[in-house]
Amino acid sequence: QQPVQSPQAVILxxxxxxxxxxxxxxxxxxxHWYRQKHGEAPVFLMxxxxxxEQKGHDKISASFNEKKQQSSLYLTASQxxxxxxxxxxxxxxxxxxLVFGKGTRLxxxx
Amino acid sequence: DAGVTQSPTHLIKxxxxxxxxxxxxxxxxxxxxxxQQALGQGPQFIFQYYEEEERQRGNFPDRFSGHQFxxxxxxxxxxxxxxxxxxxxxxxxxxxxxxxxxxxQYFGAGTRLxxx
Numbered sequence: 140q141q142p143v144q145s146p147q148a149v150i151l152x153x154x155x156x157x158x159x160x161x162x163x164x165x166x167x168x169x170x171h172w173y174r175q176k177h178g179e180a181p182v183f184l185m186x187x188x189x190x191x192e193q194k195g196h197d198k199i200s201a202s203f204n205e206k207k208q209q210s211s212l213y214l215t216a217s218q219x220x221x222x223x224x225x226x227x228x229x230x231x232x233x234x235x236x237l238v239f240g241k242g243t244r245l246x247x248x249x
Numbered sequence: 250d251a252g253v254t255q256s257p258t259h260l261i262k263x264x265x266x267x268x269x270x271x272x273x274x275x276x277x278x279x280x281x282x283x284x285q286q287a288l289g290q291g292p293q294f295i296f297q298y299y300e301e302e303e304r305q306r307g308n309f310p311d312r313f314s315g316h317q318f319x320x321x322x323x324x325x326x327x328x329x330x331x332x333x334x335x336x337x338x339x340x341x342x343x344x345x346x347x348x349x350x351x352x353x354q355y356f357g358a359g360t361r362l363x364x365x
Contacts, residue, residue, distance in 0.1 A: 141291075169351065180253070180356040181292070181339070188351070226291050234352045236282070236305055239291030 140165050142229050144240035151217045151247050159212040159243045161227030170203050170210040171228040171237060174221075181226060184212075217247045251276055253357035255340050261363045262330050270325040270360045274342030280304075281323040282354060283315060284339040292339050292356075298323050327362075335364045 142163045151157055161170060169188045173181040187203035187210055198215045214221055224244045228237035254273045262268050274281050280299045284292035294307040298317035317323045321342075327334055338361075341354035 171353070173356075178358070180358040183353060183355060186351055186353055228291075228354075230352055236294040236297065236307060237292075237352065237354060238294070241289070241291050 140231075141238055142227055142240040144225075144227060144243050146243060147241070148244040149246070151221075151245065153219060153247060153249055154216050157214045157217060157245060159214075159225050159227075159245070161210045161212070161229070161240055163208040163229050165208065165231055167203075167205070167208050167229050167231055168233045168235075169230045170201075171230070172201055172210075172212050173226045173228065174223045175226065175242075176223040184225075214245070217245075219247050219249065221245060222247045253340055253342050253355055255338075255357040255360050257360060258358070259361045259363075261365060263365050264330055264332060266330050266364075267326065267328045268330060268362060270327075270338050270340075270362075272323045272325070272340030272342075272357060274321050274323070274340075275355050278342035278344050278355070279321050280343045280345065281317060281321065282341045282343070283323070283325045284341065284356075285309075286337040286339055286359070288336075295325070330364045332364050335362060337361050 145160045171186050172184040175181040189205045201212045203210045224242040226239050226242045228239045256271045282297040283295040286292045296306040301317045312328045314326045337359040339359045340357045
């Protein structure tokens with residue numbers, strides 16, 4: 140039950156906004172977002188717990204719609220440093236192994 | 250504060266050989282999980298170690314085995330290597346066993362394994 144991410148890839152100019160979606164076919168306890176740059180470790184961005192919360196830091200935020208089992212990652216006023224592949228990882232019961240989507244490749248150009 | 254460290258960074262093996270990958274968790278973490286990441290894919294869970302025991306396992310054959318040491322570091326062993334085992338192997342550490350339901354994983358940079 141791998142979550143489905145969309146879009147697969149997106150190209151932005153600096154300052155533009157983007158939304159990355161993550162959908163699951165099963166009930167979720169939490170959704171985790173990571174960013175991975177080429178040749179580097181995936182870096183934890185944020186976690187959203189069931190209950191339909193929204194959170195964020197700086198210009199990156201996310202929401203979790205528990206009824207739809209869908210999470211969205213919002214990147215506003217994108218910077219060159221935002222480039223990378225974004226993965227969502229889902230946990231169905233709390234402390235169960237994360238199941239990751241295939242990723243969304245984000246490229247920010249000047 | 251040292252993050253998750255993995256060694257070696259790259260490895261080339263031939264079919265049928267055996268390989269051992271190593272991981273040191275982030276300071277203060279006691280749980281280590283291993284993931285396989287094929288090119289263009291998300292990480293896929295192999296297994297998790299806590300208190301020196303395998304606690305959870307993904308859909309991987311018995312050729313994949315592991316170990317956790319008293320200092321929380323861990324090894325991943327793969328026997329009888331196949332071409333399809335070529336991938337980036339990621340180690341992630343986290344804090345707490347079943348108590349930490351948030352399950353936040355901190356990843357190392359991985360070991361790139363190529364099987365020829």
